[in-house]
Amino acid sequence: MGMPGGFLKYERRCAKxxxxxxxxxxxxxxxxxxxxxxxxxxSLRCLDCGIPFCHSTGCSLSILIPEINELVxxxxxxxAYERLxxxxxxxxxxGRICPALCEASCTLxxxxxxxxxxxxxxxxxxxxxxxGWVQPRKIKRRAGKKAAVIGSGPAGLAAASKLSxxxxxxxxxxxxxxxxxxxxxxxxxxxxxxxVIDRRLDIMKKEGVKFETGIRIGKDVSASYMQKNYDNIIxxxxxxxxxxxxxxxxxxxxxxxxxxxxxxxxxxxxGSSENLEIDAS
Ligand SMILES: Cc1cc2nc3c(=O)[nH]c(=O)nc-3n(C[C@H](O)[C@H](O)[C@H](O)COP(=O)(O)OP(=O)(O)OC[C@H]3O[C@@H](n4cnc5c(N)ncnc54)[C@H](O)[C@@H]3O)c2cc1C
Numbered sequence: 036m037g038m039p040g041g042f043l044k045y046e047r048r049c050a051k052x053x054x055x056x057x058x059x060x061x062x063x064x065x066x067x068x069x070x071x072x073x074x075x076x077x078s079l080r081c082l083d084c085g086i087p088f089c090h091s092t093g094c095s096l097s098i099l100i101p102e103i104n105e106l107v108x109x110x111x112x113x114x115a116y117e118r119l120x121x122x123x124x125x126x127x128x129x130g131r132i133c134p135a136l137c138e139a140s141c142t143l144x145x146x147x148x149x150x151x152x153x154x155x156x157x158x159x160x161x162x163x164x165x166x167g168w169v170q171p172r173k174i175k176r177r178a179g180k181k182a183a184v185i186g187s188g189p190a191g192l193a194a195a196s197k198l199s200x201x202x203x204x205x206x207x208x209x210x211x212x213x214x215x216x217x218x219x220x221x222x223x224x225x226x227x228x229x230x231v232i233d234r235r236l237d238i239m240k241k242e243g244v245k246f247e248t249g250i251r252i253g254k255d256v257s258a259s260y261m262q263k264n265y266d267n268i269i270x271x272x273x274x275x276x277x278x279x280x281x282x283x284x285x286x287x288x289x290x291x292x293x294x295x296x297x298x299x300x301x302x303x304x305x306g307s308s309e310n311l312e313i314d315a316s
Contacts, residue, residue, distance in 0.1 A: 038108070041079030047148035048073055050157075062224045062304045064131070069151075074158040077151045078107040084142040089152060093140030096123050100137055100152055107155060116163035119156065124196040125235055127164070128189065128218060130157030131227050164234070171241035178202035180266040185252045188216020191271035192235075195244050203267070205244045210251035212307065216273055220298040229305050 038044070050066040052058070058065055069077070081104035089100045099118050106115035119126050133153055141149030163169050182198045184191045187209040195205045213219055215232045240246065250256055261268055277292035279285070291313055299312035 038079040041076075041108075042082065042143055042147055045076045045080050047080065047151060048077060049151040049154050058225070064228055065225045066131075068154055068157055068161075071158065071162070074151075074155055075108050075110070078104040078155055080143065080150050081105075082142055086142075088140035088142060089137035089150075093137035095136075096129075098122055098137070098156070100150075103159065104150065104155065107159065112159060112162050113166070113168055115159045116168055119159055120163075120169075124193050125189065126156050126160035127231055127235065128227065129153075130160050131231065132222060169238065171238050172200060174199065174202050174243065176202045177204070180204065181206070181264065182267040182269065183208060183261055183265040184269045184271060185261075186216060186271040186273055187211075187214035187246065187248075188271060188273050189218055190273070191216065191269070192239070194269045194271060196239060198267075198269075199239065199242050199244050206265075207244060207246050208250050208252050208256070209246065209248045210255075212249050214246050214248060217294075220301050221294055223297065223301065224304050229301075 048069055050068045052065045053067055068074075081101055083101050083105065087101045090097060094100065099122070103115045103118050106112070106118060123129060130153060133156075135153040137152045138144070138149040141152065143149050160169075178201060180203050182195075182203040182205050184195045184198070184205060184207045187195075187207050191207055191209075192214070195207050199205045207214060209216075211220060214236055215229070218227060218232055219229060236246070252258070252261060277294060279292075284290075296313045296315065299308065300315075302308040303311045
């Protein structure tokens, strides 16, 4: 443990938002992350408690949070990155948009504010990108097997990354024009700018993962073709059907499902569509 009682010395300080006046003029990410020395101070707030609920129950990826905090306050950023990416294929995504149940489970939050785990994760991964530590892996052993992943949301991308690391020859099929699933077509740029996804896709492509976009499996390509041509098929097609609500007034104009609005506004913001189909302003 780096500093017993670090939480008494340092208060929780997390990312701030850009001023509203500025945010009104663009669609860019709104969070402004704290500088590196502040992030180190924040990592010193970790209690390194006996049962780290953040890691054991809070995080669905079981990220080794107390160990990463220890490495961060020791200035061992590269090791922190390696520890983080050993269980999380896309920390730059979770570091931005994860609801951070780890923070809700932080022991310190029993009677104080929790450690800023998500911000620390963000800083570790962005520092790794800055320093060129995030590189396509050199796959030493090829499995001699072909795998198809249907759907390129976070589940499909994570499966593709894992299989590629195990030496599979992976092709990801996506019905939309670009890969990313809800990361690209649902979550607005103010939380996750799309270059963040593209940066990761480039690394995956350099590693050998192939992406076939604009192809709907089951319509453009048959299931029997897939079965003949691949040793393994992973279906990660998400939950596409919105849940309607039956309440008085539901039939009024101007009521849309979230994804109807978000997909069209995301396409507008990234420039692939010239008009906003639904203008909420
Ligand atoms: C509006 C919105 C905001 C959200 N915000 C957050 C957030 O801030 N933080 C967070 O942690 N989670 C958030 N979520 C939840 C998160 O986005 C989802 O849990 C996650 O995207 C699910 O991943 P997935 O890969 O299973 O599915 P998806 O992301 O839905 O991806 C499935 C992909 O499969 C493709 N596909 C479907 N059928 C076929 C086919 N036949 N052939 C080829 N491709 C096909 C689809 O086009 C899609 O690209 C949000 C969800 C929504 C809807």
